[in-house]
Amino acid sequence: MNNIELESWIGTYKIMDRTLEGFWVAFNNYLKECPEEVSLFFDELNLEDIKPSIDTIEYKTIFHPDYQIADSYYSQRVISTLDIYYKNNRIGYYSMFFYTNGECFDDSLVTEWTGWYITLKLEALIDLQQEIKNELAKNKIKEDEIEKIYNLIDKQISKIKSQIHN
Structure with a gap:
């Protein structure tokens, strides 16, 4: 497939629209399936701040030495990639x-x-916070000591999260 054929193919199969739609489905599934990972980085994730941007759409011919057929239906593919901001x-x-x-x-x-x-x-730091909560629950550390340590850790977590978002 040459460049002109690829451009026509992209339009015919609405590849850019389908890639954007596919991204949002995959990203929303990720948010549902991995909330602990998302909450690690975001106190509150604003989806309006997520901006996907098509990066490349490339045609590839895959040659697999076991099959030695570079012209088969399965060896011809197009990969559409977008960056997430x-x-x-x-x-x-x-x-x-x-x-x-x-x-x-x-x-x-x-x-x-x-x-x-x-x-x-x-x-x-988040693991340490959880350990401190556990120790408090077991009454191994006094509450006023825990609160001071917990607040210090919370400040560090906030500082790191702000570095991630800036």
């Missing part, structure tokens, strides 16, 4: 995979909220 920060990408007859055969949502270091730091 939250408050102008790239937080991941979404891809849809199509056969040349326009059939979508797969999709993929990848979140990249932030670098690993800050993610691990945030998770550690």
Whole structure:
């Protein structure tokens, strides 16, 4: 498929619209299925601040050495990828995979909220908060001591979350 054929194919099968629709379905499923991951980074996620943007639509011919058929129906595919932005920060990408007859055969949502270091730091602080609550429940630490420590940790969590969102 050359560039002119690809452009026509994209319009015929409404690939851009379908990719955007697919993204919102996948993203809403992600929000429902992984609320703990979302709440790790957001006290309140505003969906209006999520801005998907089509990045690439590319035609690929896949050659698999076991089948040695580069011209089969299954070896010809188009991949549509969009970047996901939250408050102008790239937080991941979404891809849809199509056969040349326009059939979508797969999709993929990848979140990249932030670098690993800050993610691990945030998770550690949240785990520490939970441990403190558990110790308080067991009456192993006095409530006034817990409150001071808890507030310090809460400030650190807020600081990290603000770094993520800016």
